[in-house]
Ligand SMILES: O=P(O)(O)OC[C@H]1O[C@H](OP(=O)(O)OP(=O)(O)O)[C@H](O)[C@@H]1O
């Protein structure tokens with residue numbers, strides 16, 4: 280959901296944040312209106328307001344993990360983590376983290392990419408938010424949610440089907456006890472088992488307006504993308 284629809288209606292900080300974002304037409308390729316948050320980082324007040332809005336929202340939600348997505352989630356995540364007294368955990372592109380990792384592939388407009396998380400950085404049951412600068416298709420944030428979340432089916436099945444599998448597992452395990460679980464669990468990839476409370480973004484493209492949840496998780500967005508009102 281957009282911050283405006285969630286208690287910040289008419290808040291002048293949102294307009295100032297939006298205006299501090301530069302739009303670069305046709306970057307990195309023709310037709311893309313690139314939302315450049317580096318100009319927001321240059322504006323101390325707008326940058327601080329951005330962090331403050333997230334800190335105010337998450338301060339009392341018992342969040343112990345702020346997971347930031349490379350690269351631009353790293354620019355907001357650490358400040359938010361410090362503000363709410365949580366740890367910051369980087370979700371990095373492949374082969375950047377030196378320790379043992381778990382990985383999650385995701386689809387881009389063209390091709391695929393992957394996010395990785397250090398094993399042991401987050402403990403099962405911890406409450407987490409995932410932060411990035413921008414949500415477009417939601418593929419990147421969804422990969423972050425999957426990394427932090429619970430068991431994932433090893434074979435590609437839809438969300439509805441996986442929910443069905445979990446429910447089936449619950450009832451089967453009631454009657455078939457431990458041995459059944461250990462047999463069937465070989466069909467799953469282990470994930471952290473943290474609780475992703477919400478995904479947070481500075482900018483949400485119009486397609487996500489109204490879509491307040493992302494693979495079952497709430498999505499909190501500060502502003503819509505800017506139109507190109509000036510050229511750089
Ligand atoms: O919602 P989606 O369609 O998945 O797109 C959003 C992602 O795209 C951008 O990153 P990009 O993939 O360009 O990587 P970068 O930050 O490393 O340049 C942006 O910073 C988000 O992470």
Ligand SMILES: Nc1ncnc2[nH]cnc12
Pocket residue numbers: 311312313314315413415
């Ligand atoms: N228009 C855009 N601006 C900046 N980052 C993006 N990631 C995906 N679409 C983007």
